[in-house]
Amino acid sequence: MSLADPVLVEVVRGDAVECVHRGAAVVCDADGRVVFSLGDIDRSIYPRSAIKTLQALPLIESGAADRYGFGNKEVALACSSHGGEPRHVETSAGMLAKAGLDEAALECGAHWPSGAAATHALARSGGKPSALHNNCSGKHAGFLCLACAEDIDPKGYVGIGHRVQRFVAEAVGEVTGHRLDRDTAIGTDGCSIPTYAVPLAKLAHGFARLATGHGVGPERAKAFGRLRAACAAEPFMVAGSGRFCTDVMLLLGGRAFVKTGAEGVFCAALPEQGLGIALKCADGASRASEVMMAALIAKLLPMDEAEAAKFRRFVRPTMKNWNGITVGEIRPTFS
C-alpha cells in the first residue's frame, strides 16, 4: 500500500477536480489469466462483504438451502448487504424460522437500516433496530441454517474456530486458490466474522470461476449457477432500493453479478464473457469503487446504444446539491 496507486476516479465540482480516488483493479478469465489490470493487483486485500456469494457456498453445497426450502429470495439474501427494508427483514426472519430459530440467534449486532427511508419509517413507527436490520443478517441467517442442518451447535458461529467459519474459509480458499496460511492477514468484519486477506488477482480469478463454473467440480459449478441465478432473479434482495448492486443487476439481469464490500472493495462475475473482476479503492470510498466497477463493466460488456445510455449514470454519476442543482460529477479516468 506504500506505492501510489493510480488515480482511477475524479470528483469534479464546478471548474475543478475536487477529490481523487486511487485504486487497483483486475479482470481475469477462468484460467486465472489477467485480461486487464490497473495498479498493484498482487497486493492482498480484505474482501469484506464482496465475497458473500462465496461464503454462501457451504449453505448450498451442504444441502441446507434445499432442506429448508430456500428459493431465489432466500439465497439472494444470503449473498446480500441489504438496506434493512421490510422485505429484507421479513426474509431474514423467515430463514431463521425455517431452522426453528429467531433473531436472538444472530451474532452480527444491531444497527439502524442502511437505507435512509427504512430508517425513517422504523423510527416513525416507534421501532428500534434489531440484528435483523443489520445489513449482514441474511448471510448470518444462512450461517445459522447451515449449522442447524449439519447438527452443529450454532452458538459462537461467528468465531474463527467455529466449524461454520471453517467451512466458509475452506470454500473461499478453494475458489480463489488462496488457502489460509501463516502469511494471511486476518481481521474482524463489521458483523464479527473473520475476514481473510486475498490477493486481488486471485479474487478476480475466483469470480471468473463463479462466472463460468470452470476449474471447479460439478457440484460447485451447479452451486455457482444457483447463486448467480438467485441474485439475477432477486436483485432487490442483494442490496435494496436505489442501491448500486441492485440497480445494475436490474438493468443487466444475469449478464453481470456485482457485489460491493466495505472499504472500497467490489467484485463481479460476467458469465457471457467468462470473466471475473476484483477492485479496491485505496481509501475505501464506495462512490469511487462503484464508478470503477461501472467503468469496467462498460468496457467489457457489449451494450447497445439504449442500454449504454441507461448505464451512463453508473459510470459518470451526477452530483446534485440539496436544492437539486447539478454541482458536479464523479468520473473514471480510464475507459
Place this chain on the structure above:
Amino acid sequence: MSLADPVLVEVVRGDAVECVHRGAAVVCDADGRVVFSLGDIDRSIYPRSAIKTLQALPLIESGAADRYGFGNKEVALACSSHGGEPRHVETSAGMLAKAGLDEAALECGAHWPSGAAATHALARSGGKPSALHNNCSGKHAGFLCLACAEDIDPKGYVGIGHRVQRFVAEAVGEVTGHRLDRDTAIGTDGCSIPTYAVPLAKLAHGFARLATGHGVGPERAKAFGRLRAACAAEPFMVAGSGRFCTDVMLLLGGRAFVKTGAEGVFCAALPEQGLGIALKCADGASRASEVMMAALIAKLLPMDEAEAAKFRRFVRPTMKNWNGITVGEIRPTFS
C-alpha cells in the same frame, strides 16, 4: 492533483492496513511563513464549510449581529455545520425571527439532520426535515440578517452576483490574500452558495490571522476575537453531539478553533501559538481529515499528560464493530 500526495493516515484492521488516505497540510504563522508542511501546499482547493468563520465576517463587521442582539450562541451557529439538533434548529429560527423572517427565506435546501439521533427523533415525532435542519442554516440565517440590516433585498442571496456573496467573497479574499481572479476555480456548494478555490497555504495564512488578528485592521481583529470567543463559548453550536469540532473545542477551549469542511477539508486557528492550519484529504474522507487535524494539533499545542491522554482518541480513534468489538484503528503516519 496528478502528483501523488503522501499517505498521511492509515486505517488498520486486524493484521493489515486496510485503507490509506493521502493529503496535504500546512501550518503558517500570521506573516504567512510556512512553519510545517506535508504534500503540495500551493494547490488550490475549495475550502467549503471550513471557512464559515471567515464568511461570517460581514455579519459582524456590518454591525448586523449587534443590531439583532446576537450573542455567542448565534455567532457560533453562523460559523457552524450543525447536526440539526433541536437547539441548532431553534437558534436558526430565532436568528431569522430577529430580522422579521422565517425558514421560508432560507435558500439552502432541506435535508434530514446530519446527527443520527436528531434524525431518529424527528422521524419518531412524525416530522419532516426543513431548511432549518440543513447543516448550513445558521450560516444562511447570518447571510439573511446581513441583507436585512443592510437593507438589501435578500431574495437570491445565494447567487454569485448577489451583494451578500460579494461581501463574503471580498472578506475571504482579504483574509487569505487570495482575491478572486480569472484563474480562480469556482464551484457551487451543497447549500447553493459559490465556493472559490484558494491555495492551501493562503488558507492557513488566513487562519493564522484569525488566530492572532495580526495583519488586519483593528475592526477585523476585533471581529476575529469575537468569532473565536463565540465558538469557544458555544462549541455545541459549531457542530453538535459527538462531533469532532465540538468535542475538540470542548476539551481545548479557546486554545484551538477547529472547523471542518466537506470533502476532507479542515482548518484551525491556534491563538496561543499564533498559527493557522489548513489541510485537505485528497479523497475527501472526513475520518482522515479529522485524524490529520488532530495529529497536527497534538504536535503544535503543548498538553499535559492528562490532556494528551484525553486527546488521544482524536489522534488514533478506535474502530468498533456492531457488537462493540475493537476491530482496528485510524492512525496518522506522521507525528
